[in-house]
Amino acid sequence: MMESFSRLDLLYPWIRKRWGRCVALAGSTSAREDEASSPPLRSTTYPPWPEPRVEGRFVRPQTQSLAASSSSPEEEGNNENTAEENAAIWGLTDLGNSNFGKFGSERDPHRNIRPQFLDGRGAPWKEGADFLPELMEIKMRIQGVNVYLVGMPGSGKTTLGRMLAEGLQYRWMDLDQFIEQKLGKAATKVFEEDGEEVWRKQETLGMGALQTYVQTVVSTGGGIMQRKENLPFLHSGLIVWLDLPPEGIVARMQSSGEIEKRPLLKAALDPVQAVRSLYEERKGNYALADVRVVLRGEDDAVKCLKRVAHRIIEELDLRPPKAKMWEEKRNKMKNLWETMKAKGSMTDINEVPAEEGGENPTIGAIKALNQDSKGEGEKKKDWGGKADKRGQKKKGFGGAVRKGGEESSQEGRQESAPATAAVGSQGVGFGLGLEEYMRGEEGRRKEGEDGEVAEAA
Ligand SMILES: Nc1ncnc2c1ncn2[C@@H]1O[C@H](COP(=O)(O)OP(=O)(O)OP(=O)(O)O)[C@@H](O)[C@H]1O
Numbered sequence: 239m240m241e242s243f244s245r246l247d248l249l250y251p252w253i254r255k256r257w258g259r260c261v262a263l264a265g266s267t268s269a270r271e272d273e274a275s276s277p278p279l280r281s282t283t284y285p286p287w288p289e290p291r292v293e294g295r296f297v298r299p300q301t302q303s304l305a306a307s308s309s310s311p312e313e314e315g316n317n318e319n320t321a322e323e324n325a326a327i328w329g330l331t332d333l334g335n336s337n338f339g340k341f342g343s344e345r346d347p348h349r350n351i352r353p354q355f356l357d358g359r360g361a362p363w364k365e366g367a368d369f370l371p372e373l374m375e376i377k378m379r380i381q382g383v384n385v386y387l388v389g390m391p392g393s394g395k396t397t398l399g400r401m402l403a404e405g406l407q408y409r410w411m412d413l414d415q416f417i418e419q420k421l422g423k424a425a426t427k428v429f430e431e432d433g434e435e436v437w438r439k440q441e442t443l444g445m446g447a448l449q450t451y452v453q454t455v456v457s458t459g460g461g462i463m464q465r466k467e468n469l470p471f472l473h474s475g476l477i478v479w480l481d482l483p484p485e486g487i488v489a490r491m492q493s494s495g496e497i498e499k500r501p502l503l504k505a506a507l508d509p510v511q512a513v514r515s516l517y518e519e520r521k522g523n524y525a526l527a528d529v530r531v532v533l534r535g536e537d538d539a540v541k542c543l544k545r546v547a548h549r550i551i552e553e554l555d556l557r558p559p560k561a562k563m564w565e566e567k568r569n570k571m572k573n574l575w576e577t578m579k580a581k582g583s584m585t586d587i588n589e590v591p592a593e594e595g596g597e598n599p600t601i602g603a604i605k606a607l608n609q610d611s612k613g614e615g616e617k618k619k620d621w622g623g624k625a626d627k628r629g630q631k632k633k634g635f636g637g638a639v640r641k642g643g644e645e646s647s648q649e650g651r652q653e654s655a656p657a658t659a660a661v662g663s664q665g666v667g668f669g670l671g672l673e674e675y676m677r678g679e680e681g682r683r684k685e686g687e688d689g690e691v692a693e694a695a
């Protein structure tokens with residue numbers, strides 16, 4: 239039962255940090271060790287959830303329908319766009335019946351409600367309250383940035399993503415579902431009828447659209463780390479790799495009947511071998527995530543989520559992965575915001591001022607994608623600069639599966655992947671958090687004290 243908020247609840251993360259976690263978390267490297275040394279979880283009272291902060295703030299595009307409402311967000315005192323408007327700015331114009339609409343702040347079903355702790359299938363998730371303090375601590379420490387779950391198909395990104403979003407009281411979005419709804423067909427059909435490249439472009443555009451959101455957990459597609467143009471987007475948030483071994487993936491899918499629902503996987507002669515070779519191909523790229531969570535197939539979703547929470551906190555403690563980058567981003571966004579304010583409005587993404595004398599690489603990537611999708615569509619290079627041999631032949635997950643791994647051994651792929659530093663140097667660039675996030679907690683506190691926005695961090 240929920241009880242009233244006490245001061246101890248607020249202090250709990252710090253108390254735990256000082257006395258509890260040094261035993262529980264320090265130096266634990268394997269998932270099993272994590273489990274064994276978890277701090278005793280308490281059945282806790284928890285504070286009322288704060289009002290979600292306004293997200294998705296952006297200058298309205300001057301389209302016919304929107305021009306009447308406001309040309310200057312400041313004047314109207316309401317400068318948040320709907321999800322569709324943000325998506326339109328990023329080139330996603332035909333959202334149709336998309337899931338994405340749910341994430342518009344005004345219509346967010348999660349707004350103002352307490353977490354109900356349902357698991358991925360809608361069953362009550364009673365144990366959730368036990369590790370709510372950990373979730374609260376994560377929420378405080380990541381300051382509203384998005385969490386991107388990455389990992390192999392079947393690793394639990396959808397299931398755990400929903401639960402994590404609920405626990406953090408974030409929005410949740412499944413990128414696969416979003417694309418499927420936008421294109422009006424299942425991923426497998428897109429791969430078969432239009433080719434992998436079409437899917438991959440939509441993934442990148444979707445990631446771009448998400449850059450105007452904060453406080454969102456995104457369950458990405460299994461191939462998201464395979465494209466370097468997605469990395470600046472992913473690195474604008476916290477990337478969590480759900481690392482479930484191939485055996486666990488196949489066992490889960492077999493027991494839930496999912497394998498039957500995936501015709502391409504079903505067609506594999508040896509599913510474990512097929513998943514394993516895909517895993518080998520990809521693990522070097524997944525390893526660019528900020529947090530790797532080794533999961534066990536036999537653990538239920540609540541246990542898995544608990545491990546996810548522990549690992550995120552552990553990683554934030556051991557080597558704060560993004561603090562510096564987030565700070566830089568806030569500053570960049572502050573400059574951008576001020577420029578946009580000075581202009582009164584912005585009509586086109588192309589008008590975003592180039593940073594440091596060059597084109598913003600993120601925007602450049604989006605533009606290139608848009609152009610490419612209009613024209614012939616030249617063959618993309620993959621990470622290591624090699625031409626993508628798989629092209630339309632590979633049917634994503636299923637394509638690799640069917641080939642039983644013969645094609646997927648890519649020695650040297652890991653070495654050829656750009657280092658995280660190189661990713662950082664592309665500049666996470668654009669889009670996250672906007673005004674609220676730029677100011678950050680400290681800025682907001684300071685604003686409260688002296689009535690004006692202060693530099694965050
Ligand atoms: N911890 C868990 N315990 C048992 N089953 C799980 C667990 N997590 C997920 N599952 C089940 O495994 C299957 C795959 O999970 P899920 O769809 O969440 O993975 P995913 O990473 O989103 O996959 P994809 O990338 O293919 O969409 C589902 O049937 C789901 O119910």
Ligand SMILES: O=C(O)C1=C[C@@H](O)[C@@H](O)[C@H](O)C1
Pocket residue numbers: 390391414425426458459460461634635
């Ligand atoms: O692993 C992959 O390449 C894919 C996984 C799915 O989530 C979808 O994103 C799509 O089917 C491709």
